[in-house]
Amino acid sequence: MQRKKFIIGGVLILAAVVYLIASSTKANAEYFMTVDELNAEGAAAVSKSVRLSGAVVGDTIQYDSSTLTLTFDIADVPGDNAQIEAQGGLAKVLHEAVVDPTRARIKVQYEGVMPDLLRDEAQAIMTGKLGADGVFYADELLLKCPTKYEEAVPEQAAAK
Amino acid sequence: MVAEFGFSILAVSFFVAIYSGIAAAFGVKKQSSALIESARRAQLLTFPLISLAAASLIYLLVKNHFEVSFVYQVTSKSMPTYLKVTAWWGGQAGSLVFWSWLLAAFTSAVTLRKWNRDIEFLPWIIVISAITLTFFLGLVVFFENPFTRFWQDASGQILMGMNGDPIKSVFMPSGALAPFIPADGRGLNPLLRHPGMVIHPPMLYLGFVSFVIPYAFAMAALITGRADDRWIRLTRRWALWAWLFLSLGLVFGGRWAYDVLGWGGYWGWDPVEIAAFMPWLTGTAFLHSVMIQEKRGLLKHWNMLLIILTYELVIFGTFLTRSGVLSSVHAFANSPIGPMFMGFVSLSLIASVALLIKRWPELKSEVEMKSMLSREALFLLNNLLFIGILVVCFWGVISPLASELFTGTKITVGPPYYERATGPLFAGLLFLMAVAPLSAWGHSTVQTLGRALWKTFAAAAVITLILFFAYTHNGYALLGFFLVAFVLLTTLQEFWRGASARMSAQKENFFVALSRLAKRNRRRYGGYIVHISMALMAIGILGIEIFQMETQGTVAAGQSLELGEYRVEYRELASWDDIGAGVNYTRSVVDIYENGIYLGKLYPRIDYYYDSQQNMTIPGQHATLRDDLYILLVDWQPVSAQGATFKIYVNPLVNWLWIGSLLFIFGLVFAAWPDRDPAEAPVRRKVRAENKQAIG
Structure with a gap:
């Protein structure tokens, strides 16, 4: 009898946790996408929460510090790390994406402080939504810099 | 020279660790105390050995030996000396050495204790820690070697490998003439040059590694078949210190983020943060539920499961926090040691759980849990809430993997997911923090609890009403502040009740009574202080979040x-x-x-x-x-x-978040402070005898 009560209690808690997880996941899911995939979905992707990654095109970075509005273009890079590795590592993939004019690109707008790591050929990882005007409005902007990557080659020769 | 020396010493300690484990296991099998003693000495030898290797690494770091690739990665000429020393744990390879060094130190502290009782645990503790140490040293020696160097050929060009990266090796490869010495290193990421970041990783690691010791004792208890709670008593302080350091690591990390990252926050639900948070959750649940086993002989399986989980999450967390696969767990396979870690976690988890299943019948509860409102039932509920938060976190971290596997599209979740899903669970924990300390072991009813709690409940309600009329109409905030007030008032009332009883019985003044009361039961009152500090931290979190x-x-x-x-x-x-x-x-x-x-x-x-x-x-x-x-x-x-x-x-x-953190340290040190009188052991026997009377 007692045992039954405890089992019912445990099941109820378990159900509550499962409900919390399921409903919170549903309400807050973000879809991983590459620039290519986002462009392919086009209007269907408007107002969907998306996590987008791409290579920052340095020439296009514009920052209006009076309104704190930041805009820049990103070029398509593969979303899969195995693929990035196969193509010669992140730094190389980012570089090729930026110099290749045929690569799919998308314009990004972000309001806020300009991140310290934003520069040419950085990897930008953003969450936000695609606007009807084709601009990706990012709420959150994370950057990875290939120059900080552990495998970079030492540049200066030794004065031995 | 120093690089070769450091590497050779690491290789030697790798073999010494293997030997100590094998000798200890064989010693038990052959019942040879000489072999076990030899294993113990080998274990003790690992600490000075790894210390030497670490000293070599620090020497290379401080002396700007940029031909060593690790030194090149984490330091530069312009860095002050103390930062060069702490760059030891500023990269993956160095921090694995640091981990091994701590583990060797802690295991040595255990094997050096007086082993007149419980000697049957000793060899198995050596085995468990030797397996762990062998794994970490193996990673350092074979995969993430901090002593590898760059090389140049006769023309002074750096030697490149087939894959386009520079060749890195400890010893001179063929075709090389001399080590290649870059003019300057790349330097530690400036974001990490902050006092908070200098002590944050070692605190986390101290916490991580200390949890290996209770795990080793638990496994020793399972292997030897000693199903009593001796292992819990022996490792109670280890677990407390482990928990303190882990908590400090999290707090320092939060403070660092607040001071340096410039986004006005302290916690971002980043997978790396969650990786350190998950063992903290199971560790906290463990600290609570072992009390049930000590006092009532219940939840023995559960405690074993919790310490096993904590150990696995510690290993997993070490990997995640240091592998540089920042912000995306789906980037696992990037690092060569990723699969090694996953393999080790899976194997040790399977082995531990298999052992637990083998001993399952011997770990049966001594009494049955009867009342839903008894202290033990509320502790169990607390445990379930902690595990609930763990599951929420774990799901959040693996959601990209899981969703791709099941639906084909990759989905991830951000901070709003964690806030929404853990919020009610944290609220439940606050509520229990107020209620559980006043419930009785064995049996409580709504009436007894109500009588003990109605005053503080009413007072907290009044405070909430004042907040409602004077400050805010936000429902979440009001609920949160109500719970905080309830916890604070109830806990303070407990101090007051105990102290005033002493005041009238012993004729002491209030402060003497309070301090003697707390010192007579450090764990209980230290725990209350920690509860108060948690409530204060909750004030800060509610304030900034809402x-x-x-x-x-x-x-x-x-x-x-x-x-x-x-x-x-x-x-x-x-x-x-x-x-x-x-x-x-x-x-x-x-x-x-x-x-x-x-x-x-x-x-x-x-x-x-x-x-x-x-x-x-x-x-x-x-x-x-x-x-x-x-x-x-x-x-x-x-x-x-x-x-x-x-x-x-x-x-x-x-x-209040930072004030709460300081009080938290005080409360925990108070609880873990060594007691002179070991008065705790007989308590349970008494309770059990009383139960028998009650039943019979």
């Missing part, structure tokens, strides 16, 4: 920005180079006013590091108990220095 205000704008000198009751007036700005440190400083000066009253000057600034071409934004902070004014310099006009852009936050109540 009531944070922000504004931003560009102003010319003499103009101001306003936020809440504050006014920030921009005065001037200066920019200069510090050649020696390789840094450019841009410092602004602002006057701050509150309701028109002048409070002082703040100096938000931006430091630009030339070697890594990276900015670091240092906020100007004005901290009071009510709120924190937090000003970031965002941008400036370099020619005229006339205008500057600021981002300003007001973070209400956030300093």
